Amino acid sequence: MFYSLSTSIFVLLKALIYKSTGSWYIVETETGKRMNARLKGVLKIGNITSTNPIAVGDTVELEIEDELENTAIISKIYDRNNYVARVSPHNKHHHHIVASNLDQSLLFATLKNPKTSQGFIDRFLVACEMHHVPAIIVFNKADIYEEKELEQFANLKKMYNDIGYRVALVSMEQNQGLDILKNILANKTTLLSGHSGTGKSTFINMLFPDLQLRTTEVSDWSGKGMHTTTFAEMFDLPFGGKIIDTPGIRELGLVDMKKVELSGYFPEMKKHLQDCKFNNCLHINEPGCAIKQAIGNEEITFDRYQSYYNILESLVDLSIK
Numbered sequence: 001m002f003y004s005l006s007t008s009i010f011v012l013l014k015a016l017i018y019k020s021t022g023s024w025y026i027v028e029t030e031t032g033k034r035m036n037a038r039l040k041g042v043l044k045i046g047n048i049t050s051t052n053p054i055a056v057g058d059t060v061e062l063e064i065e066d067e068l069e070n071t072a073i074i075s076k077i078y079d080r081n082n083y084v085a086r087v088s089p090h091n092k093h094h095h096h097i098v099a100s101n102l103d104q105s106l107l108f109a110t111l112k113n114p115k116t117s118q119g120f121i122d123r124f125l126v127a128c129e130m131h132h133v134p135a136i137i138v139f140n141k142a143d144i145y146e147e148k149e150l151e152q153f154a155n156l157k158k159m160y161n162d163i164g165y166r167v168a169l170v171s172m173e174q175n176q177g178l179d180i181l182k183n184i185l186a187n188k189t190t191l192l193s194g195h196s197g198t199g200k201s202t203f204i205n206m207l208f209p210d211l212q213l214r215t216t217e218v219s220d221w222s223g224k225g226m227h228t229t230t231f232a233e234m235f236d237l238p239f240g241g242k243i244i245d246t247p248g249i250r251e252l253g254l255v256d257m258k259k260v261e262l263s264g265y266f267p268e269m270k271k272h273l274q275d276c277k278f279n280n281c282l283h284i285n286e287p288g289c290a291i292k293q294a295i296g297n298e299e300i301t302f303d304r305y306q307s308y309y310n311i312l313e314s315l316v317d318l319s320i321k
Contacts, residue, residue, distance in 0.1 A: 022231075
């Protein structure tokens with residue numbers, strides 16, 4: 001698209017954000033050209049309260065700045081279909097957009113070395129439900145699981161399957177389940193996430209042998225994986241589709257949520273909400289609570305309710321009322 005303004009000729013290009021490094025972005029135009037781009041200083045971005053106005057996965061409009069240097073200026077951001085966010089490390093009342101325009105998210109988790117807590121998994125699922133991003137849970141390191149971990153996996157798989165989530169068991173070390181994951185990813189834009197040390201970077205290296213993302217062992221003293229990815233980045237899959245790699249997330253906070261809204265992001269609770277006596281029921285000690293009755297009838301597991309309660313408490317900590 002071309003237009004003239006005064007005596008200057010501007011070339012406007014539509015492009016996709018592939019990587020964000022703070023002030024500069026790597027973009028790819030519709031013709032497949034990669035460029036370095038920066039945000040136009042006067043660009044206003046609505047009522048966004050995030051610490052990063054542009055995220056990987058965003059569709060933007062560019063003005064060519066310097067063809068020789070292969071640089072451009074981002075002059076417009078197109079509306080997002082959806083996005084996933086976490087609490088900003090700089091301001092707990094603002095969010096940091098992890099990625100946008102997603103078809104699905106894939107969370108890597110492990111039951112050992114390191115152990116991913118159910119609380120973390122459930123917070124991630126709530127974040128995805130908030131923004132209408134289908135979520136898939138992948139438990140890695142099956143090769144080191146003993147009877148105790150296999151029993152835990154069976155229980156978790158049943159619990160999440162029963163409420164509509166897909167769950168897979170894989171081993172990156174033994175190349176077990178790789179074909180299953182490729183089928184899940186094919187022809188979709190997928191956010192890959194999870195704690196560092198759960199095998200996310202190893203999986204990406206298996207998809208792209210020439211990429212060789214840095215991986216790391218689990219920290220001996222903390223039992224947690226150490227960060228290997230600094231910035232979010234998108235990659236084109238050789239069999240169709242895209243993946244977005246994200247920094248290892250230790251805590252996934254939730255912002256811009258009222259306490260009364262939280263239960264609506266638990267699928268098994270959502271279908272009972274209209275049966276509560278009070279519209280603003282928080283499902284703690286209120287009379288006529290259909291959620292508490294459903295727990296008693298084993299229609300909602302106590303473990304998921306415990307996650308709900310813990311997240312509710314964190315929303316109070318964030319002063320969201």
